[in-house]
Amino acid sequence: MATRIEQRSPAAQPVDAAPARIAGVWCPVLTPVDQDLRPEALRFVAHARWLLDEGCHGLVVFGTTGEANSFSVEERIVFLEAVLDAGLPRDRMLVGTGCCALSDTVRLTSHALSLGITGVLALPPFYYKNLSDEALFHSFDEVIQRVANTSFALYLYHFPSLSGVPITPGLLERLGAAYPDILAGVKDSSGDWNNTRMLIERFPGLAIFPGAETLLLPALQAGGAGCISASCNVNARQIRKLYDDFETGGDGLEPAQDELTAVRKVLQLRPMIPVMKHLIADKRGDPAWRGVVPPFRSLPDAEASALEMELSALGWRIGQT
Amino acid sequence: MATRIEQRSPAAQPVDAAPARIAGVWCPVLTPVDQDLRPEALRFVAHARWLLDEGCHGLVVFGTTGEANSFSVEERIVFLEAVLDAGLPRDRMLVGTGCCALSDTVRLTSHALSLGITGVLALPPFYYKNLSDEALFHSFDEVIQRVANTSFALYLYHFPSLSGVPITPGLLERLGAAYPDILAGVKDSSGDWNNTRMLIERFPGLAIFPGAETLLLPALQAGGAGCISASCNVNARQIRKLYDDFETGGDGLEPAQDELTAVRKVLQLRPMIPVMKHLIADKRGDPAWRGVVPPFRSLPDAEASALEMELSALGWRIGQT
Numbered sequence: 001m002a003t004r005i006e007q008r009s010p011a012a013q014p015v016d017a018a019p020a021r022i023a024g025v026w027c028p029v030l031t032p033v034d035q036d037l038r039p040e041a042l043r044f045v046a047h048a049r050w051l052l053d054e055g056c057h058g059l060v061v062f063g064t065t066g067e068a069n070s071f072s073v074e075e076r077i078v079f080l081e082a083v084l085d086a087g088l089p090r091d092r093m094l095v096g097t098g099c100c101a102l103s104d105t106v107r108l109t110s111h112a113l114s115l116g117i118t119g120v121l122a123l124p125p126f127y128y129k130n131l132s133d134e135a136l137f138h139s140f141d142e143v144i145q146r147v148a149n150t151s152f153a154l155y156l157y158h159f160p161s162l163s164g165v166p167i168t169p170g171l172l173e174r175l176g177a178a179y180p181d182i183l184a185g186v187k188d189s190s191g192d193w194n195n196t197r198m199l200i201e202r203f204p205g206l207a208i209f210p211g212a213e214t215l216l217l218p219a220l221q222a223g224g225a226g227c228i229s230a231s232c233n234v235n236a237r238q239i240r241k242l243y244d245d246f247e248t249g250g251d252g253l254e255p256a257q258d259e260l261t262a263v264r265k266v267l268q269l270r271p272m273i274p275v276m277k278h279l280i281a282d283k284r285g286d287p288a289w290r291g292v293v294p295p296f297r298s299l300p301d302a303e304a305s306a307l308e309m310e311l312s313a314l315g316w317r318i319g320q321t
Numbered sequence: 322m323a324t325r326i327e328q329r330s331p332a333a334q335p336v337d338a339a340p341a342r343i344a345g346v347w348c349p350v351l352t353p354v355d356q357d358l359r360p361e362a363l364r365f366v367a368h369a370r371w372l373l374d375e376g377c378h379g380l381v382v383f384g385t386t387g388e389a390n391s392f393s394v395e396e397r398i399v400f401l402e403a404v405l406d407a408g409l410p411r412d413r414m415l416v417g418t419g420c421c422a423l424s425d426t427v428r429l430t431s432h433a434l435s436l437g438i439t440g441v442l443a444l445p446p447f448y449y450k451n452l453s454d455e456a457l458f459h460s461f462d463e464v465i466q467r468v469a470n471t472s473f474a475l476y477l478y479h480f481p482s483l484s485g486v487p488i489t490p491g492l493l494e495r496l497g498a499a500y501p502d503i504l505a506g507v508k509d510s511s512g513d514w515n516n517t518r519m520l521i522e523r524f525p526g527l528a529i530f531p532g533a534e535t536l537l538l539p540a541l542q543a544g545g546a547g548c549i550s551a552s553c554n555v556n557a558r559q560i561r562k563l564y565d566d567f568e569t570g571g572d573g574l575e576p577a578q579d580e581l582t583a584v585r586k587v588l589q590l591r592p593m594i595p596v597m598k599h600l601i602a603d604k605r606g607d608p609a610w611r612g613v614v615p616p617f618r619s620l621p622d623a624e625a626s627a628l629e630m631e632l633s634a635l636g637w638r639i640g641q642t
Contacts, residue, residue, distance in 0.1 A: 037423060037424070038424075064448075069421040069422060069448040070421060070422050070423060070446070070448070071422050071424065072394065072422050072424045072425050072428070073393065073394070075422075075424060100390040100391060100421070101390060101391050101392050101393050101396075101614075102358060102391060102614055102615050103358070103359075103392065103393045103396060104393050107393070124616070125391070125615065125616050126448070127385075127390040127391070127447070127483060127484075128483065128616055128617070129482065129483055131616045134618070135615070135616040135617065135618060136616060138615050138616065138618055139615035139616040142615045161450065162448060162449065162450055162485075163448075164483075164485050293422075293423055294423050294446065294456070294459050294460035294463045295445070295446045295449055295452045295456040295457060295459065295460040296449070296456065297455070297456060297459055
């Protein structure tokens with residue numbers, strides 16, 4: 001490519017115009033599917049509106065919970081256009097765009113930005129493993145250069161147990177130095193508090209989100225931005241309440257965290273995507289919500305019964321309060 | 322889907338018409354790229370013809386070595402049509418078609434079969450991890466049902482260190498029982514001889530290939546089918562010679578295996594794809610061959626010099642003999 005987007009030179013002054021940092025309780029939204037296992041926009045939009053009503057600050061379209069990588073690029077493009085046409089707020093949305101193939105990542109990122117989306121959450125290319133910081137920097141650099149748009153916020157997605165390709169501090173330092181106006185934050189789905197704390201302490205300019213609400217309170221206390229958690233699909237109101245209570249200096253934070261954690265532990269006893277789709281199908285009286293794309297399977301009836309018993313033992317149900 | 326492809330019922334008689342089993346020395350062919358990092362057919366075809374001349378029994382298009390997952394589905398489709406139009410032999414070719422997204426795997430598999438390809442090598446869906454045999458069976462079953470073609474041979478690709486999703490004996494048993502006319506073999510890139518031997522012993526009806534020539538002799542001695550190895554891109558003639566010597570009861574098998582292994586160990590000291598593209602660029606006097614798709618980087622000059630010294634210390638060079 002002839003013209004490169006300008007990287008920040010080491011001698012340049014810091015700018016005030018850092019990318020918009022998001023904060024709060026963000027939901028990686030489940031993706032309902034139709035009978036042909038294609039993503040289905042109408043059910044998604046209704047669910048997403050409910051999530052915003054329940055208190056989510058924002059939505060992630062096509063994260064891990066949204067079965068992003070189980071859909072083709074074409075399916076993702078058609079779907080995103082449909083949900084935006086339906087009026088979901090662009091400024092309360094991140095879109096997952098990181099694929100194995102460079103050209104797919106570039107295409108999805110460019111497409112999202114062309115629709116007015118200003119923040120993306122990107123997995124690293126995740127087929128090849130044991131990549132150096134240099135290799136990963138080069139990969140993200142190539143994506144940014146090809147997207148050729150400096151007006152967006154890039155959130156990196158650290159999910160080593162699924163992607164097998166960690167987002168390291170060395171990568172963040174290098175990418176943040178080269179693109180301080182673009183690199184905006186990290187979703188840390190390691191589940192490892194030591195890693196989340198290290199990121200918060202070492203990168204105060206980035207919005208650091210643990211990938212589950214089990215770490216919401218410690219993250220907020222350490223200076224983290226909130227959480228981006230699958231459980232928001234079914235427990236947003238309670239998660240938001242803890243966030244607000246922390247912000248306003250309310251009481252009972254630890255017991256509230258313990259309650260959130262207890263519910264989460266039940267939700268994740270079984271594959272969470274089928275579990276949460278089952279709960280939403282039940283709540284809405286809409287069995288089509290139970291559909292999942294292989295390799296997932298809908299929650300078997302026996303498992304569903306056990307789940308419901310465990311949740312009611314906690315006195316919890318979806319959309320309570 | 323209304324009509325299902327017939328699975329073999331447990332009571333059915335075994336059939337004679339098992340899928341065509343391939344055997345021998347198969348090369349997962351490197352994919353050259355153009356300046357825009359798209360797969361480039363002309364250089365590929367010339368290299369592939371040379372590999373057949375050097376003794377490869379067949380070619381794998383879009384394996385791990387071919388950077389398959391670094392290209393979009395569209396790029397893969399256009400490329401496969403171009404290399405077949407150029408006259409590469411369909412009956413000496415497997416095509417890699419396994420993606421994270423079910424719809425992508427179905428599309429690539431259907432496309433390859435529509436062009437007269439009769440064998441595919443499929444990764445399992447590899448984003449989500451810790452999948453049960455049931456989940457993986459369901460996933461491959463769904464692909465076969467959607468492809469709706471019973472005239473092809475399915476080879477499964479076991480590469481746990483990259484895919485993170487192993488091909489287990491339980492999966493092979495279940496898939497082989499349901500689709501004995503389709504399931505044809507396994508490429509075992511675990512690098513674990515105990516696993517390869519177990520597969521050979523336990524699945525005598527399947528063609529089992531270790532994923533590197535370092536295990537060629539023991540695999541042949543145990544009843545394996547040959548090997549499907551990246552190194553064939555630069556060392557096919559010697560690998561084929563060991564295969565032929567074994568088949569004809571020749572002498573000096575162990576020393577020949579040791580020589581192959583010594584070369585392989587040098588080739589894999591650094592990322593093998595950039596290493597082999599460098600060697601081919603040198604041999605052909607064609608620097609464009611050095612191009613790789615991120616996250617890979619072309620071999621740095623200092624590394625290239627070290628590589629060349631190490632290889633000449635073994636008295637080896639590409640395309641010798």
